[in-house]
Amino acid sequence: MRCIQYEEIKQAVKSAVIKANTLLPDDILEALELALENESSSRGKMFLKILLENAVIAESEKMALCQDTGMVSADIDLGQEVMITGGSLEEAVNEGVKEGYQEGFFRKSIVSDPFTRTNTGDNTPAVIHTHLDLGDHLRLTIFPKGAGSENMGQLAMLKPSQGTEGVKEFILKVVREAGANACPPLIVGVGIGGNMEKAAYLAKKALFRPINVPNSSPDIARLEEEMLARINALGIGPQGMGGDTTALGVNIITFPTHIACLPVAVSLGCHCTRRVTIEI
């Protein structure tokens, strides 16, 4: 049995939310730089340059990359030989978010109720998913996501007869309908299979994977590559004003499903998809 203190988790989450909101992940920076070389639209190039400059300013000034510092998803892998002492895991995550958003001068964007809509004032609660497994590890992925892109995600319960083609068409439909709203160039997360909530969760989880790491299944990796090319052929471009760079990456995760189901969910990440994974 390994003991981990509440305080240690809280501090780690606090540092992670600050890092996530101010530092663009390396894989996305590299993809933006490559896109700048390949983009044929001069307006698109201008936007890509500004986005790269924005990342430099955010890092050097320790400012949020985007004013929408989002709702925080915390995805936790917990070894069942770990004992957490001094408080609950969820409280440690929420307290870390609260302190990090205060210290980082980040926007507090969470309202306590979807109808009365009063701001909670500290950007909590986070959306927390915990997975128990063998071992004594504690791994957390901190993923603050803005609403511009979050609002453009969609889910479809397709018929199995619609097959791969149905899935491909749905992905393209979601990207097309998102247009400029989700702040392209996008990172496209796709969850296929499971049931309704599993597909939605997997679509979000797909965005945690760096875009330079393909799916470990060669067939799904090929599908990712094909969809990236087809999305970029839509011509939506940076900021939705035309160009070759509509998406920087497509990440797909699949899961077993029911004989009568073909769920597919698409979660769109903006060009400023922020994520930090920490191991305690």
Place this chain on the structure above:
Amino acid sequence: MIVLRAPLNGEDIKSLKTGDEVLLEGTIYAARDAAHKNIVDAIHKGEELPFDLKGQMIYYVGPCPAPPGRVIGSAGPTTSGRMDAYAPLLIEKGLKAMIGKGNRSQEVIAAMKKHGAVYLAAVGGAGAYLAGKIEAVETIAYPEQGPEAVFKMTVRDFPCIVAIDCRGNNIYDLK
């Protein structure tokens, strides 16, 4: 480079074409979802508004708090479509320019054509970059709404693109 400064008149607006790059200078008012709801309620009740809409520019933004030594935190545009329900009335009352990101509804475009207004796009997700173009910020209404308050901002060299002009030409209508 075209420089825009409020108050804008009909001639300023008519001269702008979709795709034009412009730089904003002087006063713009920041307001997003909750502030729009309040402003529209105030118009319906005949109450005084936080600022006179005539000839002004509204920036759809909910900024991050100002870190020490700065006037504002990250401050890029939010998705304009959520303000579509409120925008036509504001345009009717004299609003001349809206600054945000993403497409607008047919109702908003119709009001822009009828009353002569323009929609400008700022770079979505470039909040740290755009914060550097804002020189002063004053909270003028609804401070209890936090990032959804109305702020009076003074900007310089704030870059935008004319996304929809007063004739209804739309940069988001891709061929």
